[in-house]
Amino acid sequence: MRGRGGVFRRMFVLKPIYFSSVLLASFSAISQVAVCQSNTCSEDKSTPIQAVTLQVQDGSGATVERAAVEVRCGATVYRVQTGAHGEVALSLHPGSYNVSVQAPGFAALQQENVALSGGAQPTVLKLQVGSATDVISVTANTGFVPYASNAGSKTNAPLIEVPQSISIVSELEMQSRNVITMNEALRYTPGVQADEFGVEPRFDWLKIRGFAAETFGVFRDGMRFNSLSGKLDPYELESVEVLRGPSSVLYGQVPPGGLINQVTKRPSAERRTEVGMQLGAFTRREGFFDTTGSIDKNQVWQYRLLGVLRNSDTQTNYTPDNRRLIAPSFTYKPSDRTNFTFLGDWQHDGTRWSQFLPASGTLYSNPNGVIPVSTFVGEPGWEKVKRDQASAGYTGDHLFNDGWNLHSNYRYQYINFQGSTVYGTGFDGNSTTMVTRYAYELPRWNRINTLDNRALRRFTNGDWEQTVLFGYDYQHVAIKSQQAFAQVADINIFKPVYGVTTIPNMSPYLYQDNLLQQHGLYAQDQIKYRNRLIFTVGGRQDFAKNDIADFLAHTETGHLDQRFTGRAGVGYLTSSGISPYVSFSTSFLPNAGSYVYNATTGQSTDPAKPSDSRQIEAGVKVQPNTWNSYFTAAFFQINQTNVLVSNAAFQTTQTGEVRSRGVELEAIASLQHGLSLHGGYTFTATETLKDQTAANIGKWLSQTPRNQVSMLADYTVANGHFSGLGGNFGVRFVGTNAADSANSFFVPNYALLDAGLRFGYRGMLFTVNATNLTDKRYVATCSGLAYCYYGYARNVIGQVKYHF
Template sequence: MAPCLPSLPGRRLSAGLAATLALSLACSLPAQAQADPPALAAARQFDVAAGSLGAVLTQYASQAGIELTAPSALLQGKTSAGLTGRYGVAEGFDVLLRGQGLQATRSVSGAYALRAVPAAGPGAATTLTPVTVVGSVREDPTAPTTGYLARRGLTGSKTDTPNIEIPQAISVITRDQMQDQGVAPALQDALRYTPGLIGTRGVNLTDDSFNMRGFAAGLATTSNTPVFRDGMRQSPAMYASTVEPYGIERIEVMRGPGSVLFGQVTPGGLINVTTKRPTDTPLREIELQGGSHDHKQVGIDLGGPLDDDGVWSYRVTAMARDADTQTDYIPNDRQYIAPALTWRPAAHTSLTLLASYQHTRTMYNWGLPVAGTLRDNPNGRLPRDRFTGEPDFDDYDTKTWTVGYLFEHKFNDTLTFRQNARYYRSDMTWNSAYGAAMQPNQRLLNRFGFIRSDEYKSFSVDTQMQANWHHGNIAHTTLAGIDYSHTPWVRDERRGQVAALDLYNPVYGAPIIPNARSSRVLDTDASQMGFYLQEQMKIAQRWVVMAGVRHDRSRSTIDGVLTTGAANSPESRLKLRDRNSATTGRAGLVYLFDNGWAPYVSAATSFEPESGAVDFNGDTFEPTKGRQYEVGVKFESPSSPYMFGASVYDLRRSNVLTADPLHPGYSVQTGAIRSRGLELEAKADIARQWQLIGAYTYTNAEILRSNAGDAGTAPPGVPRHTIALWGVYRFGDAVAPGLKAGAGARHIIGTSGYVLGTTPTDARLPSYTVVDAMLGYETGPWTLTLNVNNLLDKRYVQSCYYATTTCFYGEGRSAIARAAYRW
């Protein structure tokens, strides 16, 4: 009979029952002698999931093929992180029970019994059983991870799978890395040392947009925001909201097409952030920040169990920030609160409720003209702090509410059911004296009034059934899922008149005269449903085969009214109906060597609808399509403090919109873009003393077909080479207890410019190097940190975009001091 350890009830047992109840596991092995025979002493592979201590010991005993008896009173309220790696039976018990005050002893019959560790008398010496660790405690990809090395993730497969077994490039940024690098206030700050992507527009607080493997993601679009939260899309549109870094536990980046699991995404990849969730152990932290640009921030992070049995646990994360930015008059103000509650009535069932409220006040950064930033201007160079709007008019205000849940139930060791859902609402107002074009004197910037309000709503649900099963020496993980989203949103946009601004001697206070009517009022209703199936096969612990297929159906309706804005303007009624379907897939192969190396090969496809656009005949467009081939190698070993990944890829996007040569003002779907590249990433976490990161990216992106005159050039904002190095050193007790210092450098070469527009740039922007530094000190419950970004105050243009060719300075030198107290 297979071993079985029943789950503990979700309430305190009576004293009499607890005294007599024992959890017994029958095993198929005969009784053993007291000394561990070679079969039990020999190391074997274990893969034990985290959970209550009772559930973890059940899995462990089952995989070890042993009999274990444990009084329930010793298990109540205890949890375990599980176990992954190669261990002897005694070694595995030592790791699982470390810090629990428990030990497992083996009787002459061969059965194991769990008992409390006897208290040592005064002066008594404690003898520790030597343990040779060949594996490591199983990592939970949704919980805090110590250090920089994260070995497991959810983004690559939607299952808890080691990243080395995913045949696609994946990077994980842990909370420890974010803290060391002083991440604030935008998501792009956390990804500065990650290969394959870069933020789009300098100091950007209104959206989370990136260039990923040569393709813009979330830039001036409404449907392909690249950021997901807990596996579901973070927001339904580009300007609906942004991620608050203080509220996330980790960031997972999957480069290359991800439509097979996530549906409508850019071919360059996606970013999945994990919300801070309830913890099994008490967590209490308060944090104060202060720094450049009058930065002031306070944060609080509380969590832990609510009862002795660990059935209920909670987390409350909150922060408030009052700050300016390097651009005059643009604030960086935010309030954020995210309560979370987990109910775990048994080891096989959990329900986590998540909610959040976020209020952001900032202004849109229009950038600055080419002349005076990237190119010479007879009037001189424009400063980084120049503001092009009107301080008393410009505003970008978003209020976002979310509520959702993460549910999981394990029917048995084979079948697991999961359902994740979220309701999202965001109200956005955006007022701007928007830049248009420079006048011939190269001093005056023409502007227009821009008044916009949006209301977004979204409901998303992802339902999954997972089966873990074996057939001979093949371990299968089969995943089937259905996800659905419904997004209604309303946009009201009005234009107006405002005087030009002298960028070299700005005088603010010009009135904005709104047009009599809105220029456009759009009512959009979009829905999407996807069906996906994925199979992971692990053959003889060597070969990993992954294959998946997905079919999506999407629908969107746009009803609107368009006018010139004049009081007597005629109305143009807009009615767009669009239905699309697409089938995408992924297939890959990984080989796992004993020494930790794992070469892989994969192919994957993606799609994105082109919503809201029609051709000359009034017909909607087909979705754009992506196709990628990737070859790479990864290195990772539980006994090694190093991780490494290398990948080369060929990624193509077809059905790209380009100018209609026969009908000016319209588009045809004959464009194509290709990106080829190499990405290298290395991380090391050596004895918790040295923590190192190295990354290199080579991207050769090219517009293959276009009617706009830019064929043969690269899409804007894509660096040809990116080199990033970061390191932190902890001095240790012998030198300076609690002191650590770190530094990093990012070298960007050959960012592609914007070769179209009123003032085209060169094909490549000037290269630049940015140096960052940090200093930290820990003593008792206090952690003190100073982060300085762009230490040498390098002045550089990060990117240029748009028809008027607007350029964006990168952030200058800034410093933030942080004091955190934990109790």
């Protein structure tokens, strides 16, 4: 039986993931006539398909390679990238199409009614130099396939040029799978363990390359987001980016495995609106809307407003998943050189805690049978999780005439979390039915201010190109939290009776104010020679301060951590789109609020130093010019030192060291005939190298599977009488993982199937999606014989959307 302190730390720092399932959606229109028409395009399907060439140029007439081009009319969609000479060839019916083009450093181009037909001369599309916001834009619209991003460079460099492993889940893929949580969005992304603690409706729990990412590794629009208090709805997001490996050089204190950046939807100049509703398993009822467009004809002012209203149960008895969300935003763009966007949102959630279930009856056999996946061991009349969160911020950019690009990003957010639960701590003695329980309360208030200012400029001198970046960021995270507990009566886990237990007065064991402040200065230089050899170097100096006011001990403490971190990488880009690379990077992670044992004084009073990490990574990225695809292979080794470890006397020191090394493969493609693919393989070998407990040395890190495999195929009929009919099918395999640091027992592997269908008709889109299609009962992970966590049962959701 673990001590109370360990149990309650696990209550907060080792909780199950929240997932609920589903997939699907796309845009389409069905037609059974020869000519497909809309207000802005027309496609003559009575005419044979012809070869059409498009060429993308800049203002001087020079061609632009690797520009993302989308050609669309109704259900017909082509997504391609320009190759040599800035050209791309398509096979389509003659007609007038809507065309959009995006490329780093240029303003996005959107043209309606572009006449396309076969001919000797290409159709020329002209791009203009972009404002800072365009240079800092997130991803080009290439279907499932990522193209460029801020995540790895803060300069929106093409992913193939960044010497680090990066994955992006696009908005289209999230819609195609009808993603309902951020964790669910990452289920097909290699290197990420998105089901870390099974069913968890409160928070997003996940690991990257074997290291927990939820506390310091979740960002929103490039700035810190506290995912152990707040939670974003994926309907707010246009993409989710995963930057793997140590990344302190651009982001400061982050876990060694990397970070996840949630990118918020922005206003668009194109006017469009969608409204819809969902009905599904566990009495899910949800309505949503999203409207955006220009306020004036010159498109100087743009707006966006989206909202979600949901009432739902979950697979766990007495556990709702209710949400109220409203998110306004607007953009002021007086010229192509200046852009200011305001972003705001408010969200209210109502749910309950996840369940701690014994291994006997879930993972192992029990004389009384299997514990149902719907089991609830708490007290429905007393438990609650209420969360109110809101944020307001801006992103502003200006491109000066001398080429310097200034960017400023700020956000204020508050998160008020009120939680109380009764949870199980395993069977009582030799009983196989009666579970011991504790009551637990966690009110927590967060106030977070984040700021990121940076300047960049691009230089060209003959065969040399250079992008220089300087930045300063600031974080001010104020957290006030209380924790209290009390033992309550046992419950029969197979025949629970609720409402007869009296909750006693709680014993507080934590009541404190915690203030974390970080100032960071960073610089980066990306150098390209003859558009082939690419060098990336960067460095950062951080000052991280942690002040703690302990109201129970009546003490105030504080300490300052300073660290220099860096990254250096080199890659080579071939004309065929193959880019091998190698890089070295470091990071640090403060152990805020932790103290280590001082042998001289015999007390645990010394503030813990940050844990340091270093990584060597080598890989290859492939993005062919001839078809819309992206392939990556990465080989890595991460060593983390100054790891906190404890002995049998609960004396904590920083003598621990752990290692993670492995291989990640990812392939994404969106093909012209309507087929999109997303596959991945992950091998992660984690090991404890140094520990105060000898039995832990040489063992796997807990809750980290060595092997993960995933494959998703999505298909939409692009032409003919059945255009707009589509669906997808996915397979996910998660390998064996260790339940504790000593590897005393393991959780077996499992494989799950996901599927969906969709049908579009005159602006309407009907979808039905299912995750865990076969309703497989499985244990996702355990953190001890008393704490096992079921994975998600089958979840089926039907959805209808109307676009206008």
